[in-house]
Amino acid sequence: MNALASRRRHPAAIALLLLLGLFVTGGAYAALAPKPAVAAEASSDQIQQGKQLFLQNCATCHGIGALGTDEGPSLAGVGAAAVDFQMGTGRMPMAGPGIQAPRNVPSFDAEKIAAIGAYIQSLAPGPAVPDAKYTSGEGGDPGKGGMIFRTNCSMCHNSAGAGGALTRGKYAPSLHNVDAKYIYEAMLTGPQSMPVFNDMNLSPEAKADVIAYLKTMHEEGNPGGMALGSLGPVSEGLVAWIFGLGILIGAAYWLGQKGA
Amino acid sequence: MTTHEFPDADSAGVVRLDEGHHPGDGKMPAEFENPGLPPHVHRMADHDEAGAKRAERQVAGLFGLSMLGTIVAMVGYFAFSTEHRSWVPGLGHVSTTNLLLGIGIGLGLLGIGLGAVHWAKTLMPDEEVVEMRHPMRSSDEARAGFAEVMRDGGEKSQLFRRPLLKLSLGGAMGLFSLPLLVQLLGSLGPLPRNNLDVTFWDGHPHEGEDGKQHRTFEHPRLVTDPEGIPIKAADVTIGSVYHVLPAGLLPNADGEGGLEHGQLEEKAKAAVLLMRLDPTEFQDTPGGKKAKEWGHDGIVAYSKICTHVGCPVGLYERTTHHLLCPCHQSTFDVTDDCKVIFGPAKRPLPQLKITVDDEGYLIAAQPFQEAVGPSFWERG
Known part of the structure; x- marks a missing residue:
């Protein structure tokens, strides 16, 4: 205490006090800063x-x-x-x-x-x-979206959005039950093997059309019956060969059986 | 050995067929007897009138099922609109009309078939009957008689005596085949001329003064398919893919213009895929250098029509820069001028040389320098 008191008239004391004052004021201002900060x-x-x-x-x-x-x-x-x-x-x-x-x-x-x-x-x-306005697909035109989808997307993702194979073990995933926001973001950013479809290529409206098309496809379902994965001739052929031929073989066996 | 257990076989030196397999002395019997047909087993319906009656009812029931199915099909057709859906376990929401038509017509046909087979198996005679085969050849007299009649007819009609009749009849019949042939060849359509060598990138097709088709190259802009929006080079970011057509083929973004006749034929040849790569990613091969040179700042344009059988090659992997054809898995390497690296295609995809115009939009610098799509006879 005495040491401090004896030096209170030291020339440096003023400068030190000033510095302390500034520090406290600045600190207090920072602590009580208004909302934007x-x-x-x-x-x-x-x-x-x-x-x-x-x-x-x-x-x-x-x-x-x-x-x-x-x-x-x-x-x-x-x-x-x-x-x-x-x-x-x-x-x-x-x-x-x-x-x-x-x-x-x-x-x-x-x-x-x-x-x-x-x-x-x-x-x-x-x-x-992206803004939720476009990512929900609300107000999109499914017909126009279908045209855009078939030109830009269907070669990898299949015209029903069921996905498909790429080279060397890579694949385009199925688009069923994917949140519309993620479909939009995938077009925007081009994840993994997928190319980018930026807003100049497919405008936000066009992307909303594509999402509306996929939504409509999903809601419409398959009025013709079993979709068999929407994979086309591979799964359809498999079912035809196994069940169709199986029934024919069974019928031929029954016809050839002796007696009633 | 055990042969003494079978005294008959042992004594005759013959293995008896009704004794099954047993060790013999290795000799074959001198002659097998024809075992004939097994004894006929009569069916229930053959000797039991009640059984026959039941079979009759079963057959009638199956035919009745067929009638029911047919009625279901007709009701399904008339009673429900094509929009009507019904929920079926395992199938989900399906068109009611389709479902009832399928089930109804299926049952209709199946009932007739099953009924007929059941009828044949239970009630129609099932005794085996042996009928010996007879020679098919006619007797010598009949053959000689036929030849005589033919010769006689020829003589009496004076066909041999008057060759003019023979020749003119042959000529008339031969000529009559020509209209059929001419129609067949004529309906194959006009000659292809150079249609396989030129695309819409060469310009609008128009009739020249000489009556032939001409095209004038006018540096068409690259526009998006299907929206028809011109593409600025700056908008094509790295990793982007644009599906491109020449301007003027489809209606533009405002729905105006577009080719009126033969739009699909032109579109099928002119489809182009536009990609942007980092310019350093092109390979240091003659092909890679040419690809970069024919592009613009890493943006390259290639024909989308596979050189194998013409499927649209649209599967672009932006990490590997492979272009894959979905039909037969031909794979093209974009970094090496779309060289074939896998699959049945034999030629690389033709590249479209591009540049930019004053406003920064991508345009074609020249038309395709080779025919797009699969090989053809005159391609050379």
Whole structure:
């Protein structure tokens, strides 16, 4: 105490006091800052949370800083929409190394996926999670959507959206029971082998038409009876050979049997 | 050995057929006897009138089932609209009319068939009857008689004496076959001319003064299929795929224009797939260099018509840059000028050389330099 008191007239004391005063004022202002500043803080919090989650769950393959490794591609510029699609459909984190990540039960809730999306989006801008106005397919024209689907999508996904094989073990997945939002995001971001159909290629309205077409196809069902997976001649031929020929063989046996 | 257990066989040196298999002395019998037909077993309906009556009712029941089925089919056709759906376990919601028509007509035919077979098996005679085969050849007299009649007819009609009759009749009948042949050949349509070598990228087809079809190349813009929107080079991001047609073939985005006649034929030849790759991904081969040069900043355009049998090659994997044909799995490598790397196709897909116009839209720099689609005889 005495040491402090004896130096209270020291030339440096004024400067020190001034510094202390400024520090306290600044600190108090920061603590009592008005609302907008708080909101900005929360967003950067989300990015921070996303970064933490990324480092824990994704960085093994995609690398620290998401620039990619031999195991996984760089995520710079893929955008929050790609994250939402890959994690929302359970494709990422990948259960094990393989030629293609299959659809799975999502391992993260929407909030965490949004946080990781915000982090990836903060690295380099990419397509954001689209507006719900287009992703529901509401008001889309199923007829026009069918034309667009048959030109752009059906060669891989099959005209009924049942999916199909690609080269060397890869495949185009079935589009049945896929949330419309994820169909939209897949077109927007081009996950895995799928090419990108950006908004200049297929406008948001055109994408809504495609979703409306798939919805209508699904709701219409199969008035002709069993669809057999909508796979065409392979499954139909299999049923015809096994059951059709089986019945014919049975009938021939019955006809040839002696006695009544 | 055990032969002494079968005294008959042992004494005759013959294995008796009704004794089944047993070790013999290895000799064959001198002659097998014809065992004949097994004794006939009569059916229940043959000796029991009640059984016959039951079989009769069963057959009539099956025919009745057929009638019921036919009526169900007709009711299904008239009573329900094609929009009506009903839920069936295992099938889901299916068209009621289709369902009843299928079941009804199926039962209608099946009932007749089952009834007829059941009738034949229970009530029609089932005694085996042996009928010996007779020679088919006619007797020598009959054959000589036939030849005589034919010769006599020829003489009496003076066919041999007056060759003019023979020749003119033959000529008339031969000529009569020509109208049939001419119609057959004529209805094959006009000659193909150079239709397989040119596409809509060469320009609009129009009649020239010489009466032949001409096309003038006018650097058509690349537009999206089916919407007809022109494509800016800047809008084609890496990894994108555009399904492309030449401008003017389909109506544009406002629904105007478009080719009036032969639109589908032109579309079938002009379909193009547009992709953008990172320019560093093209291979360092003559093909890869040419592909990059004919493209624009990594954007390349290839004919979508498979060189095998002409299916649309649309399955583009943007990670491997493989283009796969869904019909026979021909695989083309986009980084190496669409060289065939798998499957039955023999030639790479033809590339369309593209560039940009003043407004930044993609245009064709030149038409296809080779015929698109599968090989044909005159292609060379």
